[in-house]
Amino acid sequence: MKQFIVAGIGTEIGKTVVSAILTAGLKANYWKPVQAGDLDTGDAYWIRNWVPSATVHPSTYALTQPMSPHSAAEIDGITISLERFKIPTDQTLIVELAGGIMVPLNDRETNLDLIKHLNLPVILVSKNYLGSLNHTLLSYELLKQHGVPMAGIVFNGPENPSGEKFILNHTGLPLILRVNTESEINEAIIASYAHKINV
Helix, strand or coil: CEEEEEEEEECCHHHHHHHHHHHHHHCCCCECEEEEECCCCCHHHHHHHHHHCCCEEEEEEECCCCCCHHHHHHHHCCCHHHCCCCCCCCCCCCCEEEEEECEEEECCHHHHHHHHHCCCCCCEEEEECCCCHHHHHHHHHHHHCCCCCCEEEEEECCCCHHHHHHHHHHHCCCCCECCCCCCCCCCCHHHHHHHHCCC
């Protein structure tokens, strides 16, 4: 039984695609604790389309607005509480965060607090763009500083061999997968990557 949190170095990094690949490859359940906006066609919708065999657990908080969880929750008239988050299964599970590691959930707590609350190892998703090396290393150092176990890293998008080599050497994290999800994604593409994961 393996359970992991998928965290990105920022937004629009490819967490959902990577989560789908991991869900397929590990024959895992999927859970997104907070969904902000796109309640009918959000991340869980795509997991069901790309990995039809997966069990998808409902979000603890399903917020109506596509914005930072703390702002979306305020608009919906609720307050996100860490105590409400309970891991929904003891089976293999992929947990996808909403946004980056320091995205706020309420007036005091962030995704980092949720990571520590759930107490699962993190798979960090990086994507090559100007500044991504810095963002990846900052994310790693933050998780390390707080004693969060990290299972490894996934690189998404166009390759950056020198940057990726530096990240792997600096962090010592294992490379779980390299993907390029710039093109349209479908069930077959997810399946083609699923057997390549190393975790």
